[in-house]
Amino acid sequence: MYKTLLFLGLSLCLPFIGEAQEGFTISGKISGLDDAAIVYLALVQDGKYENVDSTEAKSGNFQLRGKVSEPQNAVLYLRRLSGTEKKRDQLSFFIENTAININGVDSLVHAEVSGSVSDQQMRQLDAEIRPLTKQITQLQDEYANRPKEELFVDGEPTEELVKARETMQRLVGEIKTINRNFVEDNVDSYYALNVYYFNVLGNKFDPEEIEPLFLRFPEHLRNSELGKKTWDKIQTGKRMTTGSVAVDFTQNDLNDQPFTLSSLRGKYVLVDFWASWCVPCRQENPNLVKAYEALKDKNFEIVGVSLDQNKSAWENAVKTDNLPWIHVSDLQGWKNEVSTLYGIASVPQNFLINPEGIIIGTNVRGEKLTETLTTLIDKK
Template identity: 25%
Template structure:
């Protein structure tokens, strides 16, 4: 009997320990009805059916806060013409933070899900505060987008001249508002997250100042570490210093390190199979490789694929490498359990981006987009051709 009691207590403690690792969410969204709610959890997407606007979700949480999103199957898309079978602009989801033991509540409207209130812990409270601060501007943006689409459908030719400047002004106001929020709320988790999300809108000095102005509370998270790496990378880029080393798998699964190419001029080509301009630039890269490879020129392609899972990423990447006839070394930045995000390490915000390194691995030049004629001129000067 004593042994049974001991085992029962052990099982109970185990169940309670697992429950303590889980998050739970209860929501009520006006207009949701019995439609589906989709949460991108730590272990993939979770889908539940709402009942009379209400829903519940739960799942395992990671060791640190994880920012993800919730969406709804309620049709919130902005259709760009041709009805619901034509092109459309998807409505933004709701940002939410998952953490161990979090018990969260969501309230608002299904049609304006991205502006819903999420309460239950300080992490999500800060996100709700952030959303409330920019809600008027987000509603203005949605209104302008709707006006633009309606004008196009109606054939109003001067609509862009009238609405376009207002949209640009609105986007600038949103960015300025985010910067003000981050500066005014240094202790908020939302400030850290949105600073990491909008880092490309800051100069290197501005980004470092904004990061240093944040409270240390969340500076051990992946978002803070990513920002610190980005700041360090921007400093290197600006100074023309040595490019950060990295190791990634090639098309055969063999690890390849950037440092292996010391003694050669190396063009880092950040691309993806999905990127039209990247693929369009490949024929000229092939010409350059044929012309200069024997003289000490190397290309290292770093692919980032916009698909779910490594298997699919490898498939589309390898197909593109073969179809485009890329004979230089290519590596993938999507491997499972990624320890180094090279895109983040090199502050890549657009594709293609090309970075030329000298024989010592120092940065010679960087082009957002194809290097084109400037790259041609650099290589011609380097190899006296």
């Protein structure tokens, strides 16, 4: 119930050294697999895994050939054609254009992978981080179902909960340091570029502080598809930092009428990214309502940008949560044009913009939202 009190997002993603080869060859041997079976290879396409090839496993032996444009996550699935199929028989690994060997006993689940440098690096880094993530999971599980009265006194967290949060933050910090050190020591590696993008940059970063490390990657990695995506993310981050001019946009409101952000020039504007399906967003809405009621007559406005895809769900959430400000969306979910412009990778997020159109605050929220906004506005 109170897992959200402790949860701190973690992501570990994966990836190659050197120039791409002509293609990959996956040679598999599953000892003890006597039943006829089909092995499927799935790669990520348009944000989800899709089967791209398959082959028959004969006496446990199989081979797949192909080519990937860049190293990437892959999954092998094994489907037995007779007998009782095991509930989970799949293997996640990192594929690159090289000769890859898969060796297991009776199943893919615990098979060993060799031949992919990226996969080897991924597993070594994961082995270093896994004990820390295990501790975090244990802490989350320990406090998830504890009654609120055991964790708070007069609305304030107990010393026990404070220490648990501090431990979580320390562990997350250690994981970040391990990832950062790995990247710094392996800037010639595609896998390190992937770790840099997902774990060093993450969703929140200081572009000026983090950019020099990206520039240490060799040119062929900086010019790769992931390298270009990383560069774009850094540049977007620069545009969205405090002191930058807020990117203008136009998007339809709930009445399907176009709204343009610059039409509010001369006011303080909080651009709030959220969605009806986002639990933390909905939990934050009462704080936004309180701030809006306190500041709406003081040259202040809120613009909610929804990452919804269903207009009815969006409209219902606005009505249910009593959100009386401006709302816009193109109903494209995570592909919302405005969220893309602002580099939004998680919600809730917001930007406070002054009357001149300059960002003066980011991710301002919580029970003291009104006080924080008032302070930021009064300082100007």
